[in-house]
Amino acid sequence: MIRLWLVQITSILRMEMRKTFFARRGLWVYLLALAPVVLFAAHSATAPRRQARLARFAAEHPVSKWALLMLRLDMTREQVLKKLGPPYAAQTQIYGGHRGQTVRHDRYYYTDGEVEQILTFVDERLTRINRVEAESLSNDSTILATIFQFYYLRLAVFFGCVGIFTNLFRGEMVDKSLHFYLLTPMRREVLLIGKFLAGLIATVVIFTSGTALQLLAMLWQFRGPALTEYLHGPGWGHIEAYLGVTALACAGYGSVFLAAGLIWRNPIIPAAVVLIWESANVFVPLALKKLSVIYYLQSLCPVVAEPENDMSLPLRLLLSATEPPAVGFALSGILALILILLVIAALRARKLEINYSAE
Amino acid sequence: MSEGRIIFDNVSRFYGEVLGVNRVTLSIPPGITSLVGPNGSGKTTLMNLMSGLVRPTQGKIEVLGIRPTQPERLFRVLGYSTQFDSYVRGLTGFQFVYSFLRLFGYSSKQCRELATKAIDLVRMGDAADRKVAGYSKGMRQRIKLAQAISHDPKVLVLDEPLNGLDPLVRAETISLFREFAAQGRHVIVSSHVLHEVDLISDQVILLSNGYVVAEGKIHGVRSEIEEHPMQILVRCDRPGALASQVFAEDHVVEAKVVDDGAGLLVKTRDPDRFYRALNRIVMGGIRIEGVAPTDDNVNSVYDYLIGNEEPTR
Numbered sequence: 084m085i086r087l088w089l090v091q092i093t094s095i096l097r098m099e100m101r102k103t104f105f106a107r108r109g110l111w112v113y114l115l116a117l118a119p120v121v122l123f124a125a126h127s128a129t130a131p132r133r134q135a136r137l138a139r140f141a142a143e144h145p146v147s148k149w150a151l152l153m154l155r156l157d158m159t160r161e162q163v164l165k166k167l168g169p170p171y172a173a174q175t176q177i178y179g180g181h182r183g184q185t186v187r188h189d190r191y192y193y194t195d196g197e198v199e200q201i202l203t204f205v206d207e208r209l210t211r212i213n214r215v216e217a218e219s220l221s222n223d224s225t226i227l228a229t230i231f232q233f234y235y236l237r238l239a240v241f242f243g244c245v246g247i248f249t250n251l252f253r254g255e256m257v258d259k260s261l262h263f264y265l266l267t268p269m270r271r272e273v274l275l276i277g278k279f280l281a282g283l284i285a286t287v288v289i290f291t292s293g294t295a296l297q298l299l300a301m302l303w304q305f306r307g308p309a310l311t312e313y314l315h316g317p318g319w320g321h322i323e324a325y326l327g328v329t330a331l332a333c334a335g336y337g338s339v340f341l342a343a344g345l346i347w348r349n350p351i352i353p354a355a356v357v358l359i360w361e362s363a364n365v366f367v368p369l370a371l372k373k374l375s376v377i378y379y380l381q382s383l384c385p386v387v388a389e390p391e392n393d394m395s396l397p398l399r400l401l402l403s404a405t406e407p408p409a410v411g412f413a414l415s416g417i418l419a420l421i422l423i424l425l426v427i428a429a430l431r432a433r434k435l436e437i438n439y440s441a442e
Numbered sequence: 443m444s445e446g447r448i449i450f451d452n453v454s455r456f457y458g459e460v461l462g463v464n465r466v467t468l469s470i471p472p473g474i475t476s477l478v479g480p481n482g483s484g485k486t487t488l489m490n491l492m493s494g495l496v497r498p499t500q501g502k503i504e505v506l507g508i509r510p511t512q513p514e515r516l517f518r519v520l521g522y523s524t525q526f527d528s529y530v531r532g533l534t535g536f537q538f539v540y541s542f543l544r545l546f547g548y549s550s551k552q553c554r555e556l557a558t559k560a561i562d563l564v565r566m567g568d569a570a571d572r573k574v575a576g577y578s579k580g581m582r583q584r585i586k587l588a589q590a591i592s593h594d595p596k597v598l599v600l601d602e603p604l605n606g607l608d609p610l611v612r613a614e615t616i617s618l619f620r621e622f623a624a625q626g627r628h629v630i631v632s633s634h635v636l637h638e639v640d641l642i643s644d645q646v647i648l649l650s651n652g653y654v655v656a657e658g659k660i661h662g663v664r665s666e667i668e669e670h671p672m673q674i675l676v677r678c679d680r681p682g683a684l685a686s687q688v689f690a691e692d693h694v695v696e697a698k699v700v701d702d703g704a705g706l707l708v709k710t711r712d713p714d715r716f717y718r719a720l721n722r723i724v725m726g727g728i729r730i731e732g733v734a735p736t737d738d739n740v741n742s743v744y745d746y747l748i749g750n751e752e753p754t755r
Contacts, residue, residue: 260526
């Protein structure tokens with residue numbers, strides 16, 4: 084019996100793969116997966132030019148790293164100029180204030196060749212210091228973590244799974260071709276597993292490739308000791324974790340949308356509801372958090388994407404993972420969630436009827 | 443008894459408030475059985491119920507002793523060619539038949555052999571390697587039939603299988619159905635084309651508005667319609683003399699000399715008694731050239747029982 088099920092699952096995979104990977108209407112899934120790769124590749128490609136530019140400014144307007152670190156807020160513009168000398172670039176803006184008064188904003192740019200420091204003066208007082216480390220691995224790693232958690236998991240993998248998994252059953256109902264499967268000596272549960280695995284393989288291949296390419300594009304610009312140090316340190320662990328979390332996200336969201344495709348006719352409505360639910364995860368009590376995929380995924384991510392002070396409130400809320408569970412709990416939690424959703428989907432599949440006229 | 447039959451036991455199916463079929467009780471023996479009725483009469487629902495594509499709201503169904511809720515057993519014995527003119531994208535005719543055969547658990551070699559055999563049976567060998575999407579309607583109909591018969595089922599369910607076929611292929615396909623039935627299998631066919639139903643069916647099930655209005659061998663069904671006496675045309679040399687004699691029979695309600703003057707059209711409530719009486723009359727010297735019922739066919743039965751809802755004649 085198990086041999087028969089394996090043969091049936093393999094046959095389903097063969098037919099579904101063709102449809103999932105090479106469907107013209109699934110092209111947008113590839114675009115979602117590859118969009119951040121383009122960003123990182125462009126960033127890496129322009130990195131040497133940016134470094135050369137900062138080195139040139141540092142040579143023309145030499146400033147010591149120590150002097151940059153000694154700056155304190157509320158210093159006057161004069162004090163700063165006395166300490167550091169003229170900046171390599173400056174901007175001045177005058178804003179209209181209360182009762183006809185004006186407010187002057189000055190922005191001074193300094194660099195020691197490695198770090199770019201942007202100083203903001205409001206009415207001659209230093210009010211803000213922005214340090215932008217030119218090309219550091221830790222900086223890029225944090226950017227990747229932010230893009231990964233905010234865009235990749237919540238949007239790219241999410242909508243990719245909406246497209247692929249809801250189509251496994253619902254798409255065939257619309258195409259009026261699902262009955263061919265139901266007219267074979269195969270248990271509905273086997274059909275469900277076969278289709279789930281087909282969707283899972285497709286999404287895992289597409290999105291883990293996207294993750295791997297992002298990592299590759301990010302690391303590409305770092306050669307020599309920085310890269311060696313990273314790979315001998317946390318590097319490989321990070322890479323494994325990112326790939327693993329991507330695969331788990333595909334399985335998690337995949338099971339959600341496989342079940343949704345069997346329960347609801349229009350996948351847009353459940354997708355919108357799940358998107359809101361996943362985004363509102365930070366606001367709900369702990370017991371309800373466990374019913375969301377992102378709750379488990381966030382704590383499995385290798386680099387914490389801390390919200391920065393200048394981020395907008397919605398973005399800060401999305402990135403704040405409150406009370407992240409332990410890795411073991413997160414792993415077993417998401418697997419249990421996937422299992423529950425697959426059982427619900429299987430129960431639904433057993434009662435599935437062919438009534439194309441209602442589609 | 444139910445082992446070799448298809449049984450519907452008080453089966454009803456509603457789609458929300460819309461009636462699909464209501465209180466259907468049937469016991470279908472092997473042979474070619476035609477489901478006849480106008481659009482929306484419940485033919486497809488009956489076929490979908492038989493194959494488990496829809497479930498009954500109430501009642502019980504068994505196909506050769508197997509419940510439709512057991513697909514792993516049912517589809518070893520049942521093949522269904524549905525009315526849907528849709529296919530899995532991107533497959534050739536051969537891949538289409540082969541791929542679904544793989545789900546039966548056959549080896550790759552067995553699947554190739556079975557697929558080739560089925561495709562040859564429907565005369566699609568030459569087009570087997572072309573994409574189904576490029577087929578004509580008739581070819582798609584035939585490849586669908588090949589897929590339904592590829593695993594050599596004992597019960598073949600065919601929803602409008604002759605739609606889109608040209609006359610030659612139509613004749614070949616009917617002969618294929620006959621061959622299947624002659625091997626003691628069930629062939630359940632739905633059709634709008636009454637003269638074809640008449641031509642191919644061993645028995646008919648007449649449906650109207652979700653109800654079975656008649657079932658059985660077409661002649662048996664006809665003889666049970668008492669409000670419409672059977673019409674029998676007797677070709678003879680002296681129709682006037684014959685008329686005067688048949689009127690003496692109490693079951694004869696009407697006798698009319700036909701326009702060419704070479705025959706008598708008799709309406710009788712009891713054909714068996716009429717035929718016996720005719721034997722007696724012949725002994726009296728009237729020369730009979732031929733006797734044939736004129737409304738003992740699906741067309742007439744359909745007219746009498748369902749009437750104004752027109753299928754294709």
